[in-house]
Amino acid sequence: xxxxxxxxxxxxxxxxxxxxxxxxxxxxxxxxxxxxxxxxxxxxxxxxxxxxxxxxxx
Numbered sequence: 001x002x003x004x005x006x007x008x009x010x011x012x013x014x015x016x017x018x019x020x021x022x023x024x025x026x027x028x029x030x031x032x033x034x035x036x037x038x039x040x041x042x043x044x045x046x047x048x049x050x051x052x053x054x055x056x057x058x
Contacts, residue, residue, distance in 0.1 A: 001055075008052050015045040 022038030025031075 001058075005052065005055060008048060008055070012045055012048040012052060015041060015048060019045060 019038045019042035022034050022041060026034035026038060
């Protein structure tokens with residue numbers, strides 16, 4: 001279980017980093033579509049973070 005938690009944490013962190021990159025790229029290019037995609041990726045990272053929190057209590 002510990003290995004799975006580490007993998008989930010790294011995946012969540014990488015997803016947040018990708019979302020931040022998309023949001024910064026949106027500001028640089030002035031393309032709202034990239035911002036919407038970045039927010040959706042950030043929401044997916046929130047779901048993974050919530051799963052991490054639930055699994056940490058088990």
